[in-house]
Amino acid sequence: xxxxxxxxxxxxxxxxxxxxxxxxxxxxxxxxxxxxxxxxxxxxxxxxxxxxxxxxxxxxxxxxxxxxxxxxxxxxxxxxxxxxxxxxxxxxxxxxxxxxxxxxxxxxxxxxxxxxxxxxxxxxxxxxxxxxxxxxxxxxxxxxxxxxxxxxxxxxxxxxxxxxxxxxxxxxxxxxxxxxxxxxxxxxxxxxxxxxxxxxxxxxxxxxxxxxxxxxxxxxxxxxxxxxxxxxxxxxxxxxxxxxxxxxxxxxxx
Amino acid sequence: xxxxxxxxxxxxxxxxxxxxxxxxxxxxxxxxxxxxxxxxxxxxxxxxxxxxxxxxxxxxxxxxxxxxxxxxxxxxxxxxxxxxxxxxxxxxxxxxxxxxxxxxxxxxxxxxxxxxxxxxxxxxxxxxxxxxxxxxxxxxxxxxxxxxxxxxxxxxxxxxxxxxxxxxxxxxxxxxxxxxxxxxxxxxxxxxxxxxxxxxxxxxxxxxxxxxxxxxxxxxxxxxxxxxxxxxxxxxxxxxxxxxxxxxxxxxxxxxxxxxxxxxxxxxxxxxxxxx
Numbered sequence: 001x002x003x004x005x006x007x008x009x010x011x012x013x014x015x016x017x018x019x020x021x022x023x024x025x026x027x028x029x030x031x032x033x034x035x036x037x038x039x040x041x042x043x044x045x046x047x048x049x050x051x052x053x054x055x056x057x058x059x060x061x062x063x064x065x066x067x068x069x070x071x072x073x074x075x076x077x078x079x080x081x082x083x084x085x086x087x088x089x090x091x092x093x094x095x096x097x098x099x100x101x102x103x104x105x106x107x108x109x110x111x112x113x114x115x116x117x118x119x120x121x122x123x124x125x126x127x128x129x130x131x132x133x134x135x136x137x138x139x140x141x142x143x144x145x146x147x148x149x150x151x152x153x154x155x156x157x158x159x160x161x162x163x164x165x166x167x168x169x170x171x172x173x174x175x176x177x178x179x180x181x182x183x184x185x186x187x188x189x190x191x192x193x194x195x196x197x198x199x200x201x202x203x204x205x206x207x208x209x210x211x212x213x214x215x216x217x218x219x220x221x222x223x224x225x226x227x228x229x230x231x232x233x234x235x236x237x238x239x240x241x242x243x244x245x246x247x248x249x250x251x252x253x254x
Numbered sequence: 255x256x257x258x259x260x261x262x263x264x265x266x267x268x269x270x271x272x273x274x275x276x277x278x279x280x281x282x283x284x285x286x287x288x289x290x291x292x293x294x295x296x297x298x299x300x301x302x303x304x305x306x307x308x309x310x311x312x313x314x315x316x317x318x319x320x321x322x323x324x325x326x327x328x329x330x331x332x333x334x335x336x337x338x339x340x341x342x343x344x345x346x347x348x349x350x351x352x353x354x355x356x357x358x359x360x361x362x363x364x365x366x367x368x369x370x371x372x373x374x375x376x377x378x379x380x381x382x383x384x385x386x387x388x389x390x391x392x393x394x395x396x397x398x399x400x401x402x403x404x405x406x407x408x409x410x411x412x413x414x415x416x417x418x419x420x421x422x423x424x425x426x427x428x429x430x431x432x433x434x435x436x437x438x439x440x441x442x443x444x445x446x447x448x449x450x451x452x453x454x455x456x457x458x459x460x461x462x463x464x465x466x467x468x469x470x471x472x473x474x475x476x477x478x479x480x481x482x483x484x485x486x487x488x489x490x491x492x493x494x495x496x497x498x499x500x501x502x503x504x505x506x507x508x509x510x511x512x513x514x515x516x517x518x519x520x521x522x523x524x525x526x527x528x529x530x
Binding site: 056088100113157 | 283287289402403405406408409411412413415416417418419420421422423463466467468469472
């Protein structure tokens, strides 16, 4: 049988925040065309993990391989969708200019965006259904529309991995469904990794789940146990059941 | 009254106002959009150290200010990013340090320090030809860098975190932007002086933002507003015999306040709850 291609690999990775361990002995791999949800409480090391994948932070110990390279070198092939948009809502920039920014890693310093850059940015906007808003100022859009634009920006770099930080935060359930639909579509071409503290944001579309709270517990498809979740969150927790209709069962307290 | 255009000093003053408006109109858009008004004010005030140094060692105070404003821009940029102190604390400390150094240099300088007041509050009617040339050169440098780094400046102004992720050398680009602000301040010294410069870096750009969402159009409008403000202020100060720098600022503020409140008034009368 053909072995699945690893796109991200962590081997015995340790990272510290000040002197506190943020990640302890992380070992796992993300495979090509995975749709992986990493969940864990705030302060559980999610941001640190993301920064390591993006090569913005070096782990204290251990080895990280992204697309067969050092994370820094793998970065141009990662499309990143940041968590909250901390941008100034009043900033004078339109949807088109935001989307083009995603091409930077291929365009480089000083150079102007080429015809190809513009073509790819256009395609990305089409794919997320935001082309008709291209001239709108970004702050005028709704939260869900802004999210779509930031996904288009990440897509425009033709990524092999799409990395989303808390993609469903401050987005209503209907839009969440739409965004998951888009991501499922993109999964045919790339690996999707999303990170969230909110377990309800991990939907039926996600194939694999990893729980992160300093240590990481990796699950195969469609399975997650109460013990694991409680170990991660240190509190009683809702159970997620995967199926055609998502439903949650509240576990009784002892 | 149009004979005033015939005076050489008036021609120089208008040329200086025009050139200064180009620099501050464009750079002001970044100052306003990236919300770095306070750091810009800090750089401007800290450059007083260079004016003092110029007097003390006998070089041109404008040259001294150029060196000092660049040094203070880089120091502020680096220390606000790399220390754990809050950004406004760092700016406040460096702001006062530059001014204190300037005061010490001036007190060490023997004799009477002429024209000190004009560096603080501007005196556009006394721009020598040599300084016009310096302003022109700085304008060209500022314009060239903005053209070259337009997409980078836009990206870091909008979303610095994302810019870092996509591999942009954001800290270096930010420092270059601060250096352009420093050079703009030097250009503005004659026009409004280092204390009032922050008004011309913010008012034209902020007014331009009222009329457009596009950064390039904002720059064009901001330059035009800046020209209107400086020229109007210049003529008023000449006619009324008032300090030129201060008159330019007060003129800008009055026009700015009038436009903002008129627009506010117009939009509120358009509300559906009108009673006829």
